[in-house]
Amino acid sequence: MKAVHDIVVIGGGLLGCALAWMLARDRADIVLLEKDQINQHASGQNAGSLHFQLEYRMMEQGLDQARVAAEAMPLHLDSAKRWARLGDELGESLGVVQTGGLMLAENDEQADLLYAKSELERSWGLDVRVISGQELRTTAPYLSDTVVAASFCPIEGKADTRTAAPALARGAARLGADIRTRSEVVAIDRDGSHWSLTVRDGHGAPDATIHAATVMIAAGVWTTEVGTLLDVDLPTVPLALTMTATMKTAKFIPHLIQHAGTKLSLKQSLDGNLLIGGGWPARLMIDDAGNPDFARKPELLRHSVAGNARAAARVVPRTGNIPALRTWVGTTTVTPDQLPLVGPLAGKPGVFVATGGSAFTLGPAFAHVLVQLAQGRAPDMDLSAYDPARYARLQ
Structure with missing residues (x-):
């Protein structure tokens, strides 16, 4: 297996698999690293709701809370459009009904x-x-x-959580993406112009080292933990x-x-x-x-x-x-303020993250804007409200 890639994606849930597929479709040399199995955790265990209205948790404290949560509405609107055509573009049903x-x-x-x-x-x-x-x-x-x-x-509407992420992973693999399960990232270090990731094999093989110019964190509940490997605070709840x-x-x-x-x-x-x-x-x-x-x-x-x-x-x-x-x-x-974390990590060139909010619903939009950022293009929407560095500025 190759040790040098253009991009590493950390996480094999819906977001990570969508990222792998979109990047592979754009002919990037990509490896996806999942610590357990594809779709084993949150993406495969939720009910598949595609909520584009504000949810109860986003407004149970009143309209002031709702106004803050509504700042994620551009992501909601973008995801609604992407879910509607994702199966056709992939060539495989994701069980989407709207x-x-x-x-x-x-x-x-x-x-x-x-x-x-x-x-x-x-x-x-x-x-x-x-x-x-x-x-x-x-x-x-x-x-x-x-x-x-x-x-x-x-x-x-809804999507089928049992099949959506695995279908995207298969699509990525067909396009040449390297999908590795039982591969936990335990260290991330800067090595010249690249990142060096130490990967622990769940079957007991020796640790491997992977080098990449770009790292995308799609680790769900492990986002904060992965952030600590980079000495970056990514607060999640x-x-x-x-x-x-x-x-x-x-x-x-x-x-x-x-x-x-x-x-x-x-x-x-x-x-x-x-x-x-x-x-x-x-x-x-x-x-x-x-x-x-x-x-x-x-x-x-x-x-x-x-x-x-x-x-x-x-x-x-x-x-x-x-x-x-x-x-x-x-x-x-x-996240503490109910808005997602989406964007580059300050002081960590080539490292991007997306998590929080209605992560399953927003997965396609998260993936799209991260791909744009990784390619050096301006994203389709203003991401300033979702800046991962916003909590550090409050300290």
Whole structure:
């Protein structure tokens, strides 16, 4: 295997695989390094929601918080377009369906929040409007009578988390990318005009050294840890979130469902299973030093599983009669200010990062702008709000 490449991508989730495919399509000499297996972690463990409206967590503290989170809307809009054509460009289905999303309100206060949120989103260019009354009942007859209004965004939907990242990895490999699993980066040093990465083989082979002019960090929950290898602070907040899949049932929910007043994400898969999530926490394991231990499975919390099920059954009563098939925990990462980290690392020439926000949803946009940066081109959008150095400036 080669020891010198143009670009190293660290991480084999959706973002890393999308990066590898886009770079290989542009004929870059690339190696992707994944510490475990492709799609093993967050990208393969989430529910595949393509949320382009602001999510509940982005506005649960009020409109001031929502206004900050809305600064990521250019990434939302770009990703919506890219998801819509990604399968055709790749030549392989990613299970993408964009039949619209609804964020629900069950009282006047929540409805008022939807109107204010929608006005904010429209100011950024998102197609969204609030519906109620007979239009709501006609659009979503499966909803409970407790739902008084909903903001409708026609471009929201879902992708298949089981197949999306592996399909992109296969596409990258077909174009010549070197995809290496069980390959953990344990050191990164500057070596002249290149970066020298020490890679530990998960099968026990001797450590290898890889040289590259460009390094792209697509490491998800390990982003902060990878930053320490470069003596750079990349603050992220890891989250362990609960999800439940039901038994298959006849198709009756064509939309992606969110809620303006509680943690809820609900959709029906192409196979007919209902996928229920939305941010109910699980317990992350902690190591002896008090740091999150991502090598150990997070622990389900009974009140989260029950609370998530109650929230779903209250607004879509039919869900209460469908048996659960399995419940699991997926990990993800956000940043302290809810905006993603996207861009070059100050003082580290040729090193770029993307993480945070709605990382699965935003993966195609993250990959696109990082490819532009790696090629020395100006990105399609202003990335200043997502600058990884912004936290250092606050210290």
